[in-house]
Amino acid sequence: MSNADQIQTEITLKVSLGDRSYPIHIGENLIDRQELYQPYIHGKQVFVITNDVVAPLYLDKVLAALSNYETNAFILADGESHKTIETVNSIYTFLLEQRANRSATLIALGGGVVGDICGFAAASYQRGINFIQIPTTLLAQVDSSVGGKTGVNHKLGKNMIGAFYQPQAVLADTLTLNTLDDRQLSSGLAEIIKYGLIRDKPFAHWLDENISNILKREPIALAEAIKRSCENKAQVVAADELERGQRALLNLGHTFGHAIETALNYGSWLHGEAVAAGTYMAALFSNQLGWISSADLDYLENQLKLAKLPTRPPENISAEQFMQLMAVDKKVIDKKLRLVLLKSIGNAIVSDEFDQEKLIHMLETIERIPTNFAPIN
Amino acid sequence: MSNADQIQTEITLKVSLGDRSYPIHIGENLIDRQELYQPYIHGKQVFVITNDVVAPLYLDKVLAALSNYETNAFILADGESHKTIETVNSIYTFLLEQRANRSATLIALGGGVVGDICGFAAASYQRGINFIQIPTTLLAQVDSSVGGKTGVNHKLGKNMIGAFYQPQAVLADTLTLNTLDDRQLSSGLAEIIKYGLIRDKPFAHWLDENISNILKREPIALAEAIKRSCENKAQVVAADELERGQRALLNLGHTFGHAIETALNYGSWLHGEAVAAGTYMAALFSNQLGWISSADLDYLENQLKLAKLPTRPPENISAEQFMQLMAVDKKVIDKKLRLVLLKSIGNAIVSDEFDQEKLIHMLETIERIPTNFAPIN
Numbered sequence: 117m118s119n120a121d122q123i124q125t126e127i128t129l130k131v132s133l134g135d136r137s138y139p140i141h142i143g144e145n146l147i148d149r150q151e152l153y154q155p156y157i158h159g160k161q162v163f164v165i166t167n168d169v170v171a172p173l174y175l176d177k178v179l180a181a182l183s184n185y186e187t188n189a190f191i192l193a194d195g196e197s198h199k200t201i202e203t204v205n206s207i208y209t210f211l212l213e214q215r216a217n218r219s220a221t222l223i224a225l226g227g228g229v230v231g232d233i234c235g236f237a238a239a240s241y242q243r244g245i246n247f248i249q250i251p252t253t254l255l256a257q258v259d260s261s262v263g264g265k266t267g268v269n270h271k272l273g274k275n276m277i278g279a280f281y282q283p284q285a286v287l288a289d290t291l292t293l294n295t296l297d298d299r300q301l302s303s304g305l306a307e308i309i310k311y312g313l314i315r316d317k318p319f320a321h322w323l324d325e326n327i328s329n330i331l332k333r334e335p336i337a338l339a340e341a342i343k344r345s346c347e348n349k350a351q352v353v354a355a356d357e358l359e360r361g362q363r364a365l366l367n368l369g370h371t372f373g374h375a376i377e378t379a380l381n382y383g384s385w386l387h388g389e390a391v392a393a394g395t396y397m398a399a400l401f402s403n404q405l406g407w408i409s410s411a412d413l414d415y416l417e418n419q420l421k422l423a424k425l426p427t428r429p430p431e432n433i434s435a436e437q438f439m440q441l442m443a444v445d446k447k448v449i450d451k452k453l454r455l456v457l458l459k460s461i462g463n464a465i466v467s468d469e470f471d472q473e474k475l476i477h478m479l480e481t482i483e484r485i486p487t488n489f490a491p492i493n
Numbered sequence: 494m495s496n497a498d499q500i501q502t503e504i505t506l507k508v509s510l511g512d513r514s515y516p517i518h519i520g521e522n523l524i525d526r527q528e529l530y531q532p533y534i535h536g537k538q539v540f541v542i543t544n545d546v547v548a549p550l551y552l553d554k555v556l557a558a559l560s561n562y563e564t565n566a567f568i569l570a571d572g573e574s575h576k577t578i579e580t581v582n583s584i585y586t587f588l589l590e591q592r593a594n595r596s597a598t599l600i601a602l603g604g605g606v607v608g609d610i611c612g613f614a615a616a617s618y619q620r621g622i623n624f625i626q627i628p629t630t631l632l633a634q635v636d637s638s639v640g641g642k643t644g645v646n647h648k649l650g651k652n653m654i655g656a657f658y659q660p661q662a663v664l665a666d667t668l669t670l671n672t673l674d675d676r677q678l679s680s681g682l683a684e685i686i687k688y689g690l691i692r693d694k695p696f697a698h699w700l701d702e703n704i705s706n707i708l709k710r711e712p713i714a715l716a717e718a719i720k721r722s723c724e725n726k727a728q729v730v731a732a733d734e735l736e737r738g739q740r741a742l743l744n745l746g747h748t749f750g751h752a753i754e755t756a757l758n759y760g761s762w763l764h765g766e767a768v769a770a771g772t773y774m775a776a777l778f779s780n781q782l783g784w785i786s787s788a789d790l791d792y793l794e795n796q797l798k799l800a801k802l803p804t805r806p807p808e809n810i811s812a813e814q815f816m817q818l819m820a821v822d823k824k825v826i827d828k829k830l831r832l833v834l835l836k837s838i839g840n841a842i843v844s845d846e847f848d849q850e851k852l853i854h855m856l857e858t859i860e861r862i863p864t865n866f867a868p869i870n
Contacts (some may be wrong), residue, residue, distance in 0.1 A: 159826065201582055212649035217825045240617070242823045243644060243655045267620060272589035278620045279656060446619045448594045449536065
């Protein structure tokens with residue numbers, strides 16, 4: 117188990133991207149500390165973009181810390197189904213009505229959906245204004261708030277519209293995780309587990325011991341898991357900001373996962389749940405290609421189960437539908453599908469060197485689970 | 494007068510922006526030359542975005558030059574009123590239906606509206622794909638195709654949504670100007686005249702002698718005017734890509750001009766016409782502040798008239814409406830309006846050091862002309 121002497125509960129990491137570098141502050145009770153915002157706000161206007169679930173919990177605290185500025189808030193309806201260009205347009209209208217100018221700062225207060233929408237609004241309002249991320253879900257703290265991917269869904273594909281646009285700073289306050297429901301917490305674990313699988317075997321083994329502590333929201337385990345996840349992501353992003361190479365490895369499980377989310381209309385499964393099933397599918401296919409051992413496949417399945425995540429796709433998506441939905445994946449180049457696959461635990465590759473028939477066979481034969489699988493709370 | 498021995502009719506300029514640098518090819522008969530496209534296309538898919546006026550004239554020529562690729566075209570309705578987020582969304586849908594991937598290239602074939610829309614679609618489709626500009630109006634050749642400003646209008650303000658996103662290359666084919674109507678040609682001259690006024694007095698004097706040749710579409714005069722305009726713009730953009738300082742000088746006449754366009758709902762006046770009236774307004778205000786001489790004001794008014802451009806705002810926009818519309822200008826910082834003003838011919842500054850009452854007085858007292866002023870053909 118972790119030891120409080122070795123592991124800090126307040127940490128600042130840096131994402132190194134030249135003049136677009138920024139800090140990630142991780143710890144408890146960050147969102148009401150004025151001095152954590154001040155260096156990143158340049159004008160007088162600050163607009164908080166949040167949703168109707170998060171606003172009652174944390175909006176007042178954030179606004180109180182920003183009392184030196186002209187503030188206002190815009191509250192979105194909660195949920196991935198609102199991650200659309202129409203919602204972004206409603207933010208533009210709000211900002212124009214508020215006379216927001218180029219020196220204004222947007223603050224994304226919420227989970228990945230709020231961060232993605234707000235980040236794209238910041239990237240495209242007046243061709244780009246400052247923004248700060250305050251991720252309030254485990255998923256957003258370990259994944260979407262780091263690396264500058266912003267955007268919205270299109271009815272024909274997830275995250276098809278967007279920009280690479282870096283925040284000025286990220287505040288990952290672990291206290292906000294206390295209000296998160298168990299299913300959301302597990303969803304975040306899907307991305308945490310991913311870092312171990314693709315590039316950090318010691319972290320995978322640390323997780324074997326600590327997933328149960330994370331599920332109990334033990335603060336030291338949470339801070340350590342967030343820190344090690346963000347470190348992994350920051351290293352990958354620093355080396356390949358625009359995803360021309362290794363950054364694609366972060367998409368383990370996402371090609372299958374996005375297809376699941378699109379087929380279910382971004383409604384019934386959480387992102388991490390779809391990614392968990394997608395991760396197992398990628399691993400199973402890697403195993404069928406002779407790349408990872410059956411022992412590793414079992415290890416990975418067990419880790420996902422320990423995190424209370426689904427490991428099979430939902431029953432109502434056919435192999436054919438998977439193939440259609442995956443054909444618009446952003447990793448497709450000149451009509452050739454590329455997948456993130458596993459060579460071993462801690463070692464992933466992006467590859468198009470597989471027989472399409474074998475992929476279809478996997479999709480046809482893999483076990484299915486009910487779409488409304490019972491989340492264990 | 495210009496001399497064919499000294500002035501080339503085919504020129505390549507470079508916009509220097511580090512790893513986002515790109516060439517501008519200027520000359521006659523460029524759009525059907527395959528070798529001018531090839532270095533800038535990386536995948537197999539090429540999509541031409543154009544409009545229903547330009548398509549019948551040049552689309553076949555462009556597609557013929559791209560016969561080595563998988564091509565398709567998407568034809569927009571012509572006009573600034575279609576420069577909306579909804580039009581961009583229709584391009585996303587087209588691209589997704591075509592299974593366009595990240596290695597696809599978009600080609601903007603048309604005037605500034607097509608370029609701005611297509612550029613923003615390229616910037617935001619799958620977080621950014623390649624694009625090439627083929628500006629077919631004088632305005633687009635000397636202004637909007639250079640410098641990476643892309644975007645669309647919002648009902649509450651012009652160009653409020655967008656991104657800084659550089660093309661891979663620009664092909665400015667002067668032959669396409671032969672199909673341009675006279676009013677469009679004059680509209681382009683408004684931006685050409687601007688470069689002389691803000692930073693290039695020798696160019697202003699060259700224009701005194703050559704505006705009449707440009708209006709006659711004399712190829713050498715056209716190529717020289719485009720070249721010197723693009724050189725000026727490229728220098729400014731290279732020094733200040735994201736408009737944090739001197740790039741704002743390129744907005745001479747635009748704060749007033751955008752207010753005119755927004756008030757007229759982007760319909761009856763062309764962009765260059767609104768900018769011409771706005772330029773005179775900025776110059777008149779500069780004169781009233783004691784900054785430019787009355788002789789310089791007359792010189793500038795005369796140059797705009799020589800180019801057959803309006804020099805006064807339309808009759809149905811009140812001073813109050815101007816002030817409201819200008820309050821959302823992108824140069825506003827913390828509610829303080831900043832204007833590009835003239836110290837002399839060839840010397841502009843961005844300033845907020847003026848008495849607002851004086852500005853309102855200018856807006857109340859300046860002569861007005863009919864909204865449907867008769868364009869002289």
